[in-house]
Amino acid sequence: xxxxxxxxxxxxxxxxxATIGVLAAVPTLAAAPEMTDVAASDTSAAELSATxxxxxxxxxxxxxxSGEITIMSGTKEIILRDTDLVMRLLKAxx
Amino acid sequence: xxxxxxxxxxxxxxxxDSTDLYAFVSPDNPDMVTIIANxxxxxxxxxxxxxxxxxxxxxxxxxxxxxxxxxxxISYQFRFQTQTRNPKSFLxxxxxxxxxxxxxxxxxxFYSVSRVDEHGQSTVLxxxxxxxxCNIGPRSTPNYQTLAEQALFKxxxxxxxxxxxxxxxxxxxxxxIFDLGTLRPFQNLQIIxxxxxxxxxxxxxxxxxxxxIEVPKNLLTKDGSNPTxxxxxxxxxxxxxxxSRRKASVLQGNGQDVEAGPWVQVSRLxxxxxxxxIIPLGQKDFWNSQDPQGDSQFASFxxxxxxxxxxxxxxxxxxxxxxxxxxxxxxxEAILLTGIPAGIIKGFQNFTGTIQxxxxxxxxxxxxxANPSLLGLLGGDLAGFPNGxxxxxxxxxxxxxxxxxxxxxxxxxxxxxxxxxxxxxxFIPVQxxxxxxxxxxxPYLGEPFDGYDSRPHQx
Numbered sequence: 249x250x251x252x253x254x255x256x257x258x259x260x261x262x263x264x265x266a267t268i269g270v271l272a273a274v275p276t277l278a279a280a281p282e283m284t285d286v287a288a289s290d291t292s293a294a295e296l297s298a299t300x301x302x303x304x305x306x307x308x309x310x311x312x313x314s315g316e317i318t319i320m321s322g323t324k325e326i327i328l329r330d331t332d333l334v335m336r337l338l339k340a341x342x
Numbered sequence: 343x344x345x346x347x348x349x350x351x352x353x354x355x356x357x358x359d360s361t362d363l364y365a366f367v368s369p370d371n372p373d374m375v376t377i378i379a380n381x382x383x384x385x386x387x388x389x390x391x392x393x394x395x396x397x398x399x400x401x402x403x404x405x406x407x408x409x410x411x412x413x414x415x416i417s418y419q420f421r422f423q424t425q426t427r428n429p430k431s432f433l434x435x436x437x438x439x440x441x442x443x444x445x446x447x448x449x450x451x452f453y454s455v456s457r458v459d460e461h462g463q464s465t466v467l468x469x470x471x472x473x474x475x476c477n478i479g480p481r482s483t484p485n486y487q488t489l490a491e492q493a494l495f496k497x498x499x500x501x502x503x504x505x506x507x508x509x510x511x512x513x514x515x516x517x518x519i520f521d522l523g524t525l526r527p528f529q530n531l532q533i534i535x536x537x538x539x540x541x542x543x544x545x546x547x548x549x550x551x552x553x554x555i556e557v558p559k560n561l562l563t564k565d566g567s568n569p570t571x572x573x574x575x576x577x578x579x580x581x582x583x584x585x586s587r588r589k590a591s592v593l594q595g596n597g598q599d600v601e602a603g604p605w606v607q608v609s610r611l612x613x614x615x616x617x618x619x620i621i622p623l624g625q626k627d628f629w630n631s632q633d634p635q636g637d638s639q640f641a642s643f644x645x646x647x648x649x650x651x652x653x654x655x656x657x658x659x660x661x662x663x664x665x666x667x668x669x670x671x672x673x674x675e676a677i678l679l680t681g682i683p684a685g686i687i688k689g690f691q692n693f694t695g696t697i698q699x700x701x702x703x704x705x706x707x708x709x710x711x712a713n714p715s716l717l718g719l720l721g722g723d724l725a726g727f728p729n730g731x732x733x734x735x736x737x738x739x740x741x742x743x744x745x746x747x748x749x750x751x752x753x754x755x756x757x758x759x760x761x762x763x764x765x766x767x768x769f770i771p772v773q774x775x776x777x778x779x780x781x782x783x784x785p786y787l788g789e790p791f792d793g794y795d796s797r798p799h800q801x
Contacts, residue, residue: 306590306602320590320603 309334344512344614344737346383346545349626352609356382357397358585360611361550362512365581365702365730368556369710370783373568374501378554378733378785379404379583379611385476385507385549388793391434393476394507395451396422396551401586401605404555408564409576410695412635414460416562420505420553422473424451435475435482442472442492450475453505455497455555471495473506477549479794486789494784500558508552508787509779511733512614515768516544519738523649523656527770528762531657541768543775547791547798553583554785559706569707572724573684573691580681580694580701581730582612582634607631612700613678613728614737619649619745620678634699637679641698644678645670650745661760664747673749677728686752690724704730716772720748733786734774739767 305321315331346361347353361380368374379402385394396402402420407413427448428436437446454469474493477486495503518524518541524532526539560568562579569577589603609630611617620643621629629640654665676682679698684691692703711725716736718726720743727735743749746763769775779788791798 304592304600304602306592306600308590320588322602323588323604325589325604 309337312338344514345611345616345618346512348618349630350623351627352630355608357395358400358587358609359383360583360585360609362614363581363583363611363702363731364511364733364786365579365704366732367559367704367706367708367710367725367730368784371556372709373559374556375559375562375579375704375706376554376556376784376786377404377406377581378552378787380508380510380512380550380552380787381585382551384510384545385551385790386798387477387547387549387791387796390478390793391432393434393449393478393793394549394551395424395449396420396453396473396505396553397585398422398424399587399591399599399601402553403584403586404553405582405584406562407580407694407699407701408562409578410693411460411564412580412694412697412699412701415458416460417458418555419456419458419464420453421456422451422453422505424449435478438481439475439478439483439489440485442474442489447475455503467497467499468495468503471503471505476507477790477792479792481794483792486792490789497555499561501556501561502784503556504552504554504785506551507549507790508785509790510545510548510550511778511780511787512545513543513736513769513775513778514545514738515541517542518544518768523652525742525766525768527768528657528660528766531660533656533658541770541775542799543769543778546775546777547796547800549790550787552785552787554787556784562706572689572705572707574707575693577707578681578692578694578703578705580612580699580703582610582701584611585609607633610634610700612702614731615741616678616700619741620644620647622648634701635697637700638698641675641679644674645672647671647674647745650747653746657762660762661746663758663760664763667747667750667757669754671750672753674744676753677744677749682728682752687719687724690719690729692729702731703728716774720744733780734778736767736769736772736774739769739772742766742768 303322308318310316310318315329315334317328319326344362352359361383364378366376368376382394404418406416434449435446436448439447451473453471455467456464457467458464472493474489477483493504493506497503518526526541529536530538560566563569563576584607586605586607588601589606592600617626617629654661681692681694681703683693692705694703708724711723714726715721715723717740718735720740727737727740743763746766747759748763750757781788
């Protein structure tokens with residue numbers, strides 16, 4: 249039997265419906281904490297603006313070199329890799 | 343202290359700082375086990391106007407493993423929610439609080455209790471339960487005992503729960519021990535000698551916030567039985583508590599925070615004094631973030647504890663046998679990381695298997711003692727520490743003596759402990775210091791000191 253960790257329990261028991269909605273609205277994000285490579289956004293601004301987010305979304309550029317971004321909403325955490333987005337973010341703060 | 347302010351980061355986050363964990367067979371209800379997890383260290387009773395509370399943004403948990411299956415846990419989760427009834431007043435209470443639902447209490451706090459079983463299935467046991475207010479003084483909280491009794495709630499399936507302020511039950515000569523390891527009764531023998539003095543209780547007159555839960559034993563065993571055989575591995579449970587915060591917090595500049603992400607463990611506690619004394623400074627915050635099931639990574643600190651090496655230096659000539667002992671401390675590793683196997687102490691075991699984990703281990707088949715010894719197992723009392731931990735157990739004496747070598751013969755009969763090893767403590771004779779409060783009924787920790795009357799360190 250696979251090891252059940254306490255953190256696994258917490259994740260299973262506290263994930264919210266609202267969070268799942270957020271994830272579903274961004275099809276390029278994997279609904280699992282593993283790394284996901286994203287070449288370019290295939291979601292339009294109109295689609296995003298039409299989506300209702302009931303949870304706050306916090307994004308953290310966790311590794312500039314690899315373009316790794318950690319996205320948190322509800323009790324979910326998604327890690328994706330998008331070097332283009334990271335480059336645009338860097339330009340914005342320059 | 344036991345685990346008060348024991349690591350650099352958590353010392354800055356009191357509401358998430360676990361201070362003590364107790365687990366024992368309820369003396370007045372031996373079919374039940376009581377577990378108490380204390381948070382918010384060193385509450386000065388007069389610390390208003392914003393008196394002490396649990397953190398609404400903290401996930402508090404008590405975890406329980408059964409038998410030798412250390413990997414599968416039962417968890418009780420506690421989430422708090424605080425209200426401000428009158429945001430236009432600066433007052434904690436706008437009049438006398440004579441009942442727990444008094445409109446005069448301006449900052450009532452409520453909580454929910456959930457049980458997560460070993461398969462990860464979560465059940466909300468109760469919600470909207472009220473904490474009692476802090477003990478303010480004779481005008482504000484004139485009958486505190488009534489308020490506390492109103493905050494005792496029965497749980498479905500049996501047992502009770504309480505969450506709120508209590509008197510600190512842990513006692514230690516704090517000012518002494520952290521002044522280069524001085525023990526006042528023996529400081530004439532210290533490397534910087536001064537005349538011997540009686541010990542001083544450093545936690546005297548302070549309060550804490552307690553989460554206390556009483557659970558029927560048969561809800562803690564795998565087969566639903568009420569354990570009666572001390573030799574049966576399933577009679578043993580291992581307990582620890584954790585506090586977790588959300589991974590991301592953004593300050594918006596308007597007094598409101600945005601929080602997001604998974605829960606991240608920031609504090610944990612099993613046996614007392616582990617992160618305090620065994621784990622070195624550079625590892626303490628990391629230790630707090632880890633699951634106990636991974637504690638083999640810290641085993642070397644148990645095998646060669648820094649304090650065991652310091653005692654012969656701080657007390658020259660007093661611990662020659664300890665100074666000469668260079669083997670790994672298999673006694674401490676067994677007592678603190680796996681539990682004591684059968685065959686070491688007659689009629690007793692609290693072994694949870696070979697996976698090393700910091701847990702308070704309780705053999706639930708050992709009945710409460712009619713004449714408890716503050717020294718627990720060292721005092722011949724099988725119902726006391728480190729078989730679980732009762733609120734009054736003198737865990738400082740037991741652990742100091744164990745580290746000084748009195749438990750080495752359990753695993754290495756060739757070792758003869760130094761004469762002083764069986765005597766050291768910060769209070770001589772071993773005794774509960776004056777002013778420490780307990781009560782005979784759940785939740786066993788005494789009524790909190792009130793802000794008006796209390797004089798910490800002058801009780």
